[in-house]
Amino acid sequence: MKTINIPKGLSFKIDQPALSVTTLPSPSSAIYPMANRWGWLYPNVKEGDNVATGQVIAASSLPNIPNLRTSFSGTVKRIFKLPSLQLKDAQAIEIEVTKEEKEVVSPSRIDDSSDNVTIFQALLEAGICETDDYTLALPLRVTSPNTINEFIEKTHDRDLADLLNNIPHREKNIKTLIINGIDRQPNVWVRNYLITSETERLASAAKLIKKLSGAEQIILAVSQAVASNKAVKEFADALNADIAVSNGKYPVSLEPLLVYGITGKELLFPSKNTRELELGVVDVSGLYQIAQMLIEGASRAELIVQVNIPSRNEYHLVKCFAGTPVNHIINHYSLDPDKLTKVILGGDFLGYAHYDLDIPVTGEIDSLSLWEGDVFHYEHQHCIRCGFCVSVCPVKLVPAEISLYCEYKMFDEAIGKGLYQCIECGLCAYVCPSHRPMVQLMRYGKQELQLMRVAS
């Protein structure tokens, strides 16, 4: 077994607590924001339309932005303004859920005899939304150049063909496929759960992606806590994969660090395109969705989301579908929304504190922290030049400097100092004695730059 070593970062010694697993009942309304970290989508439906489970309700012309499928049957109640997870100004579709389930036939079902072009097309259509901040969507990231070329020749959609033709480093073979089974941040154990409880389904999906990529070498990355688990060995054996074990430092699981820790190669920013290094990364949460939608032919994929309620010392794993509003989860655990002092979607380090509890669970979210009672209120002060943030930054930036440039809207200077290399791990803010809101400032800088790009 190889150890995955990353520079800097921090070790958090937190033992995995007992996790209860619950299947959530359907909500009365489901919400679908038409924006995600990759861009904006446009609705295919209007108010009053009836929709079936699995129906595409919003899409983008760009193959890098996954289609939005509804996980519930019902009627489109309204299309309204709702900030996305990243607090982008966006619209959302609300669906009033009906009891009678009407399903679209999965367009994506794959079996052993399916050829790679069919698998690629199914992945493009499935609309799998992933938790990690990958530059390329799953099908574009893990498909061999031969299969993409063949698809381009066969497809009648010339716009799509042109877009696929322009995938950076499309011509590079994918020699190594990394399967990421390491949880993204401290206090979250969703991937540990999946890898030890859904091993067979994950292995079937991983075989599909191995075939699609044409990779010669498969590496299964896991945390120390599960490295000697029988299920992990079975998973690796099923794929003829090597096992690589995390050195326990956060944020080893985030793509640029994982790639560096395993291969010693650095992903170049801002493109952060693993194809350039002739490798692809897929995580077990993505594989779980592939198993359900492509192999089992489900019209929707169940998600596993960890719900942490620190005031009660409770940690739950919730099985639910995309579109389930956070409000519904809060009600399920009999929490009073008025008494919640902070709601963080996506984990305490990598997540976003949200104010609108209509925001739903999507594939981008692996955890939810519901804080009651007093939460620490940061009053940030001036930087005292202690250098703590520099000493932990895993991508070797000077966070104090970049965040200051963002604060004063000096975005060109921030880019010059590596703004886009920041993976928003939150360690700089965690160690800062002056409580400078550095991640928020980095995100603010990136969002302003994105808005400027869209406007120009």
Ligand code: SF4
């Ligand atoms: S600057 Fe970015 S990458 Fe570096 S520690 Fe801060 S959040 Fe993490």
Ligand code: SF4
């Ligand atoms: S940790 Fe905070 S106070 Fe110290 S150098 Fe970084 S930003 Fe300044």
